Amino acid sequence: MTRSLSVSLMTIGAALSMTAGLALAGSDTVSSDQILNALKPKSATRGLSAGAAIDPAVTDKEATILNKVRNRQTRSLSLGERQEIAEIAANKPKIDLEIHFDYNSANISKGSTQAVQELGKALSDAGLKGSTFVLAGHTDAVGGESYNQDLSERRADTIKKFLVDQYGLNGSDLVTVGYGKTKPKDANAPFDPANRRVQVVNMETKTAAQ
Numbered sequence: 001m002t003r004s005l006s007v008s009l010m011t012i013g014a015a016l017s018m019t020a021g022l023a024l025a026g027s028d029t030v031s032s033d034q035i036l037n038a039l040k041p042k043s044a045t046r047g048l049s050a051g052a053a054i055d056p057a058v059t060d061k062e063a064t065i066l067n068k069v070r071n072r073q074t075r076s077l078s079l080g081e082r083q084e085i086a087e088i089a090a091n092k093p094k095i096d097l098e099i100h101f102d103y104n105s106a107n108i109s110k111g112s113t114q115a116v117q118e119l120g121k122a123l124s125d126a127g128l129k130g131s132t133f134v135l136a137g138h139t140d141a142v143g144g145e146s147y148n149q150d151l152s153e154r155r156a157d158t159i160k161k162f163l164v165d166q167y168g169l170n171g172s173d174l175v176t177v178g179y180g181k182t183k184p185k186d187a188n189a190p191f192d193p194a195n196r197r198v199q200v201v202n203m204e205t206k207t208a209a210q
Contacts, residue, residue: 030097032121038095039128039202062088064204066132066175074137074153074176085177088132089201099159099198106154108162116159119200120167130173130206135159136199137178141190145180153178159198175203 065084069077077085099116100109107114123133137152156176163169184195 010154017162030115030118032118032125035068035095035097035119035122036125036127038123039093041202041204042093059205062203064191066205069175069177070132070172074157074178075150077177080105082177082179085134085136085175086179086183088203089136089199092204093202094199097200101158104152106158108158116162117166119159120163120169123163123169124167128202130170132173132175132203132205134199134201134203135174135176136201137176137180138183138185138195138197138199139181140183141181143181145182149178149180151178153182156198159200165168 033038065081065088069081069085097115097119099112101107101112102109109141122128135156137154137156139148139152141148143151153176156178160171160174160176163174166170181190181195184190185197186194189195
């Protein structure tokens with residue numbers, strides 16, 4: 001059975017603290033502009049929401065956690081560090097992209113190259129320059145835990161390498177993490193292909209050099 005992952009980034013951050021999501025299934029239906037609009041920092045819209053002031057303590061804590069894992073090998077992250085990243089990512093801008101990989105492989109399939117290219121164009125936009133993005137690999141529940149953990153990590157690494165090599169993105173701005181089958185998109189259907197994805201999140205944190 002062919003395995004695939006989808007790059008999952010759902011938009012969060014709208015007026016009055018309401019959450020909005022944008023799912024774009026299929027590489028032929030998404031453009032770099034759509035990705036860019038979905039990934040705009042929440043801080044750009046906070047002025048529309050009363051009482052949405054940024055808590056400096058929270059911001060500092062998030063930056064500390066991300067700086068701790070920045071430039072680390074994906075497989076070196078501990079379970080606790082992976083959970084910390086997931087907690088920060090929960091309330092950040094995201095969008096859903098579907099990216100397929102070759103069977104039992106971390107190689108991007110030819111049919112999904114365009115989708116990753118559109119992602120690269122979006123992340124290269126000046127409006128997102130210096131922001132930290134998390135590339136989190138996920139699988140469905142088919143197969144063993146160790147196998148899926150490794151596969152999710154390798155596929156997240158593949159997306160990062162493509163973005164760095166093809167679009168010159170700063171590797172320090174891309175944090176990779178794997179969750180295997182532990183965080184399905186649809187917990188009621190753990191074997192559903194929709195759970196195979198790479199979640200890309202705008203963490204709204206700048207690198208130390210910025």
